[in-house]
Amino acid sequence: MEANSDKELRITLIGAGTIGLSFAAFHLSHLPAPSQLTIYDTRPNAEEYIRDNLTKFFPNNDAPISISDVRVANDLQEAVVHAHIIQESGPENLPFKKELWAEVEKHANKNALLWSSTSGIPASRQAQNMQDKSRLLVVHPYNPPHLMPLLELVPSPETSEDVIQRTQTFWRARNRVPIHIHKETTGFVANRLAFALLREAVHLVDSGVVSVSELDSIVETSMGPRWAVAGPFKSYHAGGGTAGLKGFFKNIGDTVQACWSDAGTPNVGDGWEDKVFAEAREVYGTVDIAERDRITHRLLSVLEEEKGKKDHDNGRST
Incomplete structure (x- = not known):
């Protein structure tokens, strides 16, 4: 059966950490009926843990189907x-993933999609012990x-175009x-962009230019909302009139280059950690993840609505 079928769909998630359960919440919200979501996790109390924690991803326990219908597998x-789909969100450990995929390949349907949710271990390394390396996709x-x-769909050089x-x-x-x-590429793309900003943020705080909370306020009231609407290329393309x-760089290219040349180069372990970590802990304590997710959901809903209006207007004008 094709993974995009509107009929019965069987998805297996390997790993019930934060990412695994978040994916579980997504799939539960989108599975056509009748379908089956299976979660495999090696912790001794896996079933109790999943039942207790999966509900947290649904406001007011508003799950589209009963979470009790989730199948928890021990084997x-x-x-x-x-x-039809096997999605791994296990430890960021290369030996674990190499062994896992070699074992999964022995038992999985030959047409099943094999996905890894890794944050940084390439598919080419994870698939080293597989017989058919073309099946695996990050x-x-x-x-x-x-x-x-x-x-981010990150194939190895051997991942098949059909899988992508x-x-x-x-x-x-x-x-x-x-x-x-x-x-x-190391870290793929989204994290590379985010970590480049994080590195400069650490540099500016460690150098005494700005505090942790002030830097966050700057991002939240400038590039944060702007980039939710248009990425850096589109934003600065608009900035050039x-x-x-080309016009943007003609106007302030010297300033851009001066910032690039003066960019901070802190490295993990250089000694900035105590100051920055302590300041973040003092300002934020434990972040309210539920509040973050609620606001993010509202923001994404508004963006989707506005983009829908634009698509509708463009369709009407053509």
């Missing part, structure tokens, strides 16, 4: 043998995946944004 072979979410639209296309079709049908990353991105 890997049993969990994957009938699945599907890297932006946390939390039950809310955030982005999925079927995966894109699956996620697009569920109003997600699967971006095909054309080349394996009729001359576009």
